[in-house]
Amino acid sequence: MTTDVQVAVIGGGIVGASVLYWLTRMGWTDALLIERRELTSGSTWHAAGNTTYFGPYPRMTRLFAGSLRTYREAEAESGQAIGFHQTGSLRLAATPREQELFHAFAPRYAELGLPYHVRTPDEVAALHPFVDPAGIHGAAHTPTDGHVDPTGTTHALAAAARARGAQILRQRPVTGLSRANGGWRLETDQGPITAQHVVVATSFWARQMLAPLGFDLPLIATQHHEIITEDLPAVAARATELPAIRDSWVSCNVRQERNGLLIGIYEDAPEFWALDGVPPDFGEELLAPNIDRLMPHLERLMQRMPIFAEAGIRIANNGPLCFTPDGLPLIGPLPGQDGLWLASGFNVGIGTGGGAAEVLAHWMTTGAPPPGLEAVHADRFGPGMPLGAALDRIRSVYARGYQLPDSI
Template identity: 40%
Template sequence: MSPIDPSKDPPEMKSEAKVIVIGGGITGVSTLYHLAKSGWTDVMLVEKLELTSGSTWHAAGNLPSFSTSLNIMKLQKNSIELYQQLAEQTGQSVGHHQTGSIRLAHTKERLDEFKRVAGLATLAGLSGVEVVDNERLKELHPFLDTTGLLGGLWDPYDGHIDPTSVTNAMAQLARGYGATIVRHNPVTAITQLADKKWEVTTEQGVIHADIIVNAAGFRANEVAAMIGHQFPICSLEHQYLVTDNIPALVDRAHHLPLLRDPDISYYLRQEGKGLILGPYEREPVAWAVDGVPTTFGQELLQPELNRLEGIIGAAMEQVGIIGDGGIKTVVNGPIVYTPDGLPLLGPVHGYDNYFACAGFSFGITQGGGAGRYLAQWIIDGHPEVELWELDSRRFGSYANLSYTVTKSLELYANEYQLSCPNEYAMRPACREVKTTPIYEILKHKNAVFGAYYGWERASWFAQSANAPVENFSYSRGNWDAAVRSECEAVQNRVGILDLSAFTKFEISGKDARSFLDRISPNQVPAKCGDIALAHVLTPSGSVAWEFSMTLLESGAFYLMCPAACELLIEDWLRQRATKYADISIANITRDWGTLILAGPRAREVLAKLTDADLSNEAFPWFTGQEIQVVGAPVRALRMNFVGELGWELHHPLQHQQALYEALVWAGEAHGIVDFGLRAMDSMRIEKGYQIWGRELTTEYSALAANMSYFIKTDKSDFEGRAAVLAEKEKPSTHRLVLMEVQAGPADALGSEPIFHQGKLVGLTTSGAYGYRVNKSLAMGFIKRELASLDTELTITILGEECSAKVIRGCLYDPKGERLKS
């Protein structure tokens, strides 16, 4: 490929393109590059100013592979591998320095985090990432004072790169593949036409496109406003300082490794013969909340070093040579944040042929991989890895500007916070956004709540009013005894759980059955009260989302789906419903609540409050009836996720408090207890129940996840059927299993590596302690040939090699006798 000067645009802008990428930062250019490389050469990028204007050009350019998420680690690994190849492909330096990095641990919990991340690195193919002691830290960084440290994490893949050079290198290659880049061409209007294609008006003319990608960085919401929506993104100030040359570094032949101290909250790396020190302030500042100035491009903001003094002082105590160089430059530039700190990638809710590639606070390290995965999303319908945690539809309308700014500021101040389970969900900012009518009652009962998709959901119930707070840890924490008690109560008596956060739809109309038959691999309920579980498949046969459907007396179908993917499901249903003449889709999530009543005394409790016949003969397992309970209309479904006799009681939300209080009153004689999500998760793993987002993802096929019972290939047609039939002829390489683990105080959490005779053979998807069976359990995918009973395995949990063995897929009540009692 002959070199192409990225500063020279073609003489004429095209008036049509298959894809238009709006924004010339590293993420937009990466998307363009990967589309063109994949053969989609009729693609165009338009940029308001120069490439890298915005946040890219002033970024520090650090390249960590570190993440507490396996798939984000894979994404960042893809970036690093791509950047390593660019210099050779273009014949130009991209300023890549692979120095490696160390992260410091002051506490046991931080060291546990590093041990967990080292396990993720094994799964991601990053050999050499390891937890090291203080002696090794000194070898790696001779200027580091290790006093007070317990060790650290060594990552040999880390380093830094020149953001402008790497962006221009990808732009050059994209052009070589046939893509078009037009700079100094701001977008002024965007209209979606009747055929779902786009008309994009720019300063240099009108472009018609099949698909648009919003990669406009901190101007993404300016572009979004032209379309009619807003993203949950905002800009924050980020400062770092560059020192003059430091004498101790002048004669060194090799760069120091990049150093991060997450507990003090800074990164430090060598830049030439000086250093860059980047603190994350405890009291961060939002920028341009009311809108980015029109002319702002490659400018910087006014530095305010006084905000950094405490962190700078602590860093100088650890690395004394910082004080040997004067401050040469202070960079203060805007970077984009979302409420959870992760970018917005993929389809945009409510629109067709519109994708997001925005909200990157770590755009350099994530840009290369994000462009690759987004190109796959556009071309194939989903990326090669499950990226729900980055999906642009993971937030609802609750994430308005005020929420976004407040949560982003909280996140920045806790940039290096431990990522223990539930930690983010229990942060204090912007709580009680979505609550149910019994929220205050549960709060008074010492419920420890977490915020999930905006909903306040009880994780567990503290046994003492003096301790309704979770102590975050990677091991069983202060919730352990309480959750055990909740599980034992559900097993032996009866428990009640608020699951109102379920996403709920009603599908009605003459075409409702045909519509559901097309998206469901399972048979659609045929008579009133029938219930079916369905797992919507991708074209490759993996699971996009799951739902239960119940045929109501009215003839409508009642759908219950995972809480978090409400907008994804709404899009999926809306886009496919256009092919049917008589169909109505109503999202009733905010109108209907759900209470779970489960345990061997559940029938006796409910019988006190209804005239309905609850016997096995009149009300069999896995059927539903519309009944009256203390005067409230209830859709009672005889099923649950904990493996005990019980009902899901769906009701108009205005009746919830009266219904809940009546159930508690009726259950007092039977020792009724409230239980939370931790207990439910423990009990569902004992039953071997798969869950969306863990065992059921787009990464593994439905058959590999043991869902064949719910897939009826004798049906004439449903989405993904061809892939299912092909897999039956040639089974997938992995299969989901349930494992008993000889664990210590820490159970598997998911994404731990699984070994057989020293060889990596799979990964966990979920784990918990099973309090009804008194065993530590894990679910995970392993090589198919090993998925037989009693196969001996090893799972690495926080650096410890724990013996495990494959057991039957349902450990608790395997015949379902308790469910059907």
């Protein structure tokens, strides 16, 4: 039997669930999400859940701001908790240029109505007593952001979309995608699905999914580490949760996780995963961690945050993370493929997925591309990019970590 819908979203991570939610909010309720395994099975389940309002490109700040707003609205609608901790975030200035740019970003936050302050090193130390203010030039402070539970958030989005009429099919891999009757046909082991519009939100799986249509899109899985420490008595003794830190010099983010610290690291020499295609039997596994590769960063972190030297490592996670050659997601229609849309390539998908989905759903339901967001358009690499060139560019953009872009 064929299922026929107006729109099918492939992929049940935070991005697919956000797109489904926003499409139903904008009136496309004849909508279906189809997931290979369970919701959050891809990168979403092991994300730290950081959702800052700080975006390194002012024109894209609304994607960050819109994400947390989206998740909170889905929570209110569905009753499913998203586990938001409002810790605020400090984006440390490791150089005078960074602090100068932080001042230049202020008007964008005022325009969006978001609290934003540029702090001196002493103010940073007052907000986060474990940061050594020597060696920093200040910080951008966004006091009303924090982190969410990515699994709870994905389920809140899915539940809110379902309540508006959407269907969610789990344990149903899409095994083929082709044109049919002016729309698209998805093959599954339980019969085909036809849809006028399809959104591919399958992260690094999208590269192989779109190859039969003539694309070789640079959507590549990197290996990304996060570390969780043992409890620290000085952290446990605090009355309030620490703000999250992002630091271009250490190339990491740090937030409180229970009474310890959770650290996400952008390595100098990232390694890739599954360049020949994601193994068909890949489930939700993590990859083997390699602490040696992280050591230069962890040593710098001990200088920046001396308390880290007292902490034993409790957990080291290495998970696949989708990256593109410019570090930005691919959002929008695929060239020459009417009705086929892409929402993949998110390396901060919790931080930007909800806001990006709002933009994409608006584009799909009105036909009008969002102004000023050409940098994330899905057609910017044309039909593809040679793998070697893509890997070279991803290596360098990943290694830049939290360094601000050369042009803003």
